Amino acid sequence: NAGVMQNPRHLVRRRGQEARLRCSPMKGHSHVYWYRQLPEEGLKFMVYLQKENIIDESGMPKERFSAEFPKEGPSILRIQQVVRGDSAAYFCASSRTAGNQPQHFGDGTRLSIL
């Protein structure tokens, strides 16, 4: 019973490059959420997606950030033209349904910007 799988675990990029973070939800889960965590802080919601649809992107910066969850394959969080302030841990979670259900998290991608 694989949990939420994220890759890569660590990603280093130079300023101005693109970062692509991948998330495969738990089997049977069709709801995916992305969160961002700075050191010694709680997780901050970014975006909520179902298959092929963005449901809520109110926590995601309007520029340089995008997310998708295609019909086939993992969910992708894409950050274009990265800046030092993008350095953080990015976590993906999934749930079976929407609403009052536990969200189960992957072990995150730690993004470092040089």
Added chain:
Amino acid sequence: GESVGLHLPTLSVQEGDNSIINCAYSNSASDYFIWYKQESGKGPQFIIDIRSNMDKRQGQRVTVLLNKTVKHLSLQIAATQPGDSAVYFCAEMRIETSGSRLTFGEGTQLTVNP
């Protein structure tokens, strides 16, 4: 407002003692609450949840208490073990038109001394 770069509250207990971790939530409309445990380098791990129509729920060695009057949540860990050392986050799910986003508290660092 949001906390920025503050040190985590800490709780230090002796092995075998009971631990109580507290959390204040902000939205009286929240109807679902989750406690997560996060170990260094890993994603948040689901511990226990509670819906707003309950005031207490018990799991294995853990109990969550919900006081809606003062918007307070607590996690009690019985017979704390060294493996319980981690950061503990409470999270609330707010009722939104799009649903399902979690809002995390600031976290508490629990250290269990042998």
